[in-house]
Amino acid sequence: MRGPTPVTCYFELRNDKAAQALYSADYNATHKWKLPGIKDCPGCGATWGGWGHQYPAVDLSNLPERGEFEEARPEPFDELTRLRELVRPLVPPGSRLPPGTSFGPLVGTATGRFAPFSGLESCWILVRRDAFDSLQAAGVRGLLGCKTELRFRQKTPPELLELQIEPRGQLHRDCLPPDMEPPCATCGRLGVRLPDDPILDGASLPTDTDLFRAGNFSTLLIGTDRFKDAVEQGGWTGISFRELPVRS
Template sequence: MKYFTVEEDRTPLYTGVITGSHKWGLPGVDTCPACGATWGDNSRAYPSVDLTSVASLAEFTDPWAVPIEEYERMCELVRPFLPPGALLEPGTTLGPAVGTAVGRFGQLMTSYPSWLLVQREALEKLQAEGVQGLKGVPTQLRFRQRNSPEFFELELLPVGRLHADCLPPDREPPCPRCGRVALSLPAERLLDAATLPSHLDVFRLEDFSNVLVCTERFAKACKRLKLDGVVFNPVPISRPKKRASPVK
């Protein structure tokens, strides 16, 4: 199986711009007692989560960093509403995408921070093709134009990791308290074959949530259906090392 990153098509044909965010989110962490970092990353999102019933118990609309004890309390409020396989980190966003949109969009589009949006007809076609793991959530985007598209956001679970061979050998392990990984995304990437899912054709990486990955099945279906708006760039995967033959 071949794999690709899903990235924005930057040709002048696509002028669409989205300004917005998800309805709710977890705050960042202010000065983690274990690693000392203040941080948050909003590239991990679960648009299907509905926090209406617990929204009064915490400030889920304020992205500013809070003490880690408050962040952990909010995580426990959120956890029962998460889809299976979801992972939390400071800055995780929740609920439907809300905002405004204008311009020309393709059938698919990626938007900061690493959303993957698909128009209704395109989503239905991909599902009919048997592409695995497509969970589309209606957005709440307001379009400043006539004949506006109806976009769904694909809920992408964090699975799969980069292989150790493309990462610094002296890297530090994730913080045991807040989970922060003090690494920059390498320019040359290699997927760890042992971590890749067999039940999903599109997902985001667990260790670098801003990287969207799809299988060859997904990329070929989009090409066959002539779905535009994104580009697919091949990314290599690790291969099992051959065992040395026993000495006779």
């Protein structure tokens, strides 16, 4: 007779400042391409560009219009829409692509010793190759490691990968303001900040990956207990974990 199905636990992934203090890493980087922000949205009037929608595996180098994605700037809605449709065939199906979505490798300068995991304060995850290989060997699902184009100043730089972490689950309505307005129907802007104590909507959570973002608050990085166990059992540092409640 089969036992009960194990319950998956979920954790917010945050920068472990104490662990990072033991390393000397420093970097200044941005993704190679990006959608512009939106200027004076015709639906809500806002000028903004989002953060937390990053697709480092999406390569625009063969796109004739790739130069139009190199400068961060706000654009009117029609121009944003035109550029968004140019990249849509290259991104995972169903991607929302809000204003400010970025693509391609991290480009910039770096120096020093990197922790196994870093970059979480910027809402992305840089992982050393040795830690990445360990997670794969442990059976962590949904890992997509992407090469960076960081220029190091030392002779023997580490091999760093950026994990592509896609928005999948949602926060539960109970942790959001009761009078919250729905997202703008034109640009998708949600005019509230991430709650201090997030609650996950159990019905929305993916079952095929151990690493994802909250779909309605994409700066929130989430890992399952399988991901947490693989990190801790491997002795890898740089990430701290806070368990998140799940509500149906």
